[in-house]
Amino acid sequence: DQQVKQNSPSLSVQEGRISILNCDYTNSMFDYFLWYKKYPAEGPTFLISISSIKDKNEDGRFTVFLNKSAKHLSLHIVPSQPGDSAVYFCAANQAGTALIFGKGTTLSVSS
């Protein structure tokens, strides 16, 4: 049973435009949500997180939105840059548990 779902395996965006990556979850006990970026053969790099008591968190070009009623979160990257091309993983956990990851979305930003 997949508790964290990223239903789009890939996304292609032009440089300068907005990238929107989506994530759905099924476990209503999750209280912390994170996005990681990963290059091949490297460990995931933490990007941005959001607590369940918030609906938006912004850090530079990255903004995460959380819709608890829909059990949905999204990562917005504006403006997108070629260096943003990577696999993006959505992850979630609740107090006392380890992160559970979605399957990832491969973002390709073309110049």
Added chain:
Amino acid sequence: DTEVTQTPKHLVMGMTNKKSLKCEQHMGHRAMYWYKQKAKKPPELMFVYSYEKLSINESVPSRFSPECPNSSLLNLHLHALQPEDSALYLCASSQRLSGEAFFGQGTRLTVV
């Protein structure tokens, strides 16, 4: 310092070998994790240590044996592995058992 250091970066071992993967962090984090990642798949949790005690073991075969000698170090001892165990092994740490986890660069393990 937000670094988690894993050694070695690459490891090739035979099915009868015994080897160890090492992980170190100096962020004062009290939770440390081992994840396994196969190509085109998400990281899968193997083990979690919280305050140097094993708190989660995700039904991992006994040929993988974790060890947490102190709050900064985490080892994964490998013995009699199978070719299907070839993967990227990731170590991570977090302040406590939840919240942001910081990952090392991983050890690319190939079992021949």
